Amino acid sequence: MGVPFWMAGGYGSADKLREALEQGAAGIQVGTAFAFSEESGMRADLKKTLIEQARRGEGVVFTDPLASPTGFPFKVALLEGTSSQLPIYQERKRVCDLGYLREPFAAPDGNIGYRCAAEPVANYVAKGGKVEDTVGRKCLCNALMANIGHAQVRKDDVVESPLVTVGDDLNSIAQFLAPDRDSYSAVDVVHSILGETARRAAAEEMRARTEMVLLATA
Ligand SMILES: Cc1cc2nc3c(=O)[nH]c(=O)nc-3n(C[C@H](O)[C@H](O)[C@H](O)COP(=O)(O)O)c2cc1C
Ligand code: SF4
Numbered sequence: 001m002g003v004p005f006w007m008a009g010g011y012g013s014a015d016k017l018r019e020a021l022e023q024g025a026a027g028i029q030v031g032t033a034f035a036f037s038e039e040s041g042m043r044a045d046l047k048k049t050l051i052e053q054a055r056r057g058e059g060v061v062f063t064d065p066l067a068s069p070t071g072f073p074f075k076v077a078l079l080e081g082t083s084s085q086l087p088i089y090q091e092r093k094r095v096c097d098l099g100y101l102r103e104p105f106a107a108p109d110g111n112i113g114y115r116c117a118a119e120p121v122a123n124y125v126a127k128g129g130k131v132e133d134t135v136g137r138k139c140l141c142n143a144l145m146a147n148i149g150h151a152q153v154r155k156d157d158v159v160e161s162p163l164v165t166v167g168d169d170l171n172s173i174a175q176f177l178a179p180d181r182d183s184y185s186a187v188d189v190v191h192s193i194l195g196e197t198a199r200r201a202a203a204e205e206m207r208a209r210t211e212m213v214l215l216a217t218a
Contacts (some may be wrong), residue, residue: 006048025194030193032167034130037186041148046164047180050077051137055177059170066136067163069101069117077164077196083138088161094120097152105129120164 007020009031019038020028034040036047036054039085050058053059076084086202096102096119105128107113115127118137125131142152143163176192186206 010167012167012169012189012193013172013175014195017193023207026191028051030189032170033173033189033193034186035166036173036184037176037189038183039186043149043162045146046079046082046147046162049168050078050164050170051173051177051182052173054171054217056180057171057174059166061166061168061170063168063209064136064138067138068140069137070103071117074138075165075167078171079086079164081161083143083161083163092139092161093154094118095142095160096123096139098145100108101140108114 002178004026005024006027006029007016007025008031011017011020011028012030012033014061017028022215035042036051040047050059053131061075062078062084063073063075064084065073067076076082078084081088083092096116099114101118102114102116104112104114107127113127114126115129116137117129117133118139120210121134124134139160142160144165145151146160146162147164153159173184176188178184178188205216
């Protein structure tokens with residue numbers, strides 16, 4: 001159709017970049033690899049634990065069909081201490097105090113109201129939401145703030161728990177680790193993904209230039 005497209009979801013490697021380009025993609029979009037790099041704002045202990053799991057090939061990612069209040073499937077790392085664990089999710093008292101994921105609805109008085117399927121159930125239902133739509137919904141606003149070290153602290157020192165979102169190929173981030181290191185930088189990711197492609201592009205250009213010079217001098 002002549003429309004440029006980019007491949008995403010498990011494309012963060014030199015092999016997958018090559019595959020995408022061979023299929024005619026303009027490029028790739030990479031999330032997980034950078035989310036665990038040194039430059040990422042993710043909480044250091046979460047990064048460390050999941051990188052260790054990835055190195056052992058033990059990271060487990062669950063595509064949760066309910067967690068996101070917006071209804072989109074949401075991929076999460078199954079990790080202790082995060083609300084990927086049922087007891088932690090169940091223990092949290094629902095509160096909606098960030099509001100980034102609220103959805104507008106037409107209120108009976110003609111105004112626009114806002115509701116979120118992860119807010120307190122009674123509030124959601126009072127705003128015309130269906131109780132069944134609240135089941136399993138997680139407060140991603142608070143969880144994602146906790147992921148980057150800005151968890152809100154509630155009464156009695158209750159701290160909001162993180163919920164780490166990652167791609168299915170979490171374990172493949174181990175490819176960016178040097179044997180003697182337990183972290184990697186965003187530059188390592190770019191070099192690793194682009195290395196071969198960039199080298200081949202440079203070789204192509206060199207070949208083309210050489211041909212031009214040979215033609216010009218023939
Ligand atoms: C930390 C993180 C946050 C993300 N946030 C969003 C988001 O807000 N909306 C969205 O559509 N996708 C989001 N994604 C999914 C990325 O767009 C997805 O990871 C991307 O398509 C690349 O796939 P990869 O993570 O396998 O490299 C997020 C991914 C990560 C790792
Ligand atoms: S995710 Fe949480 S804070 Fe965000 S809008 Fe929903 S209930 Fe409110």
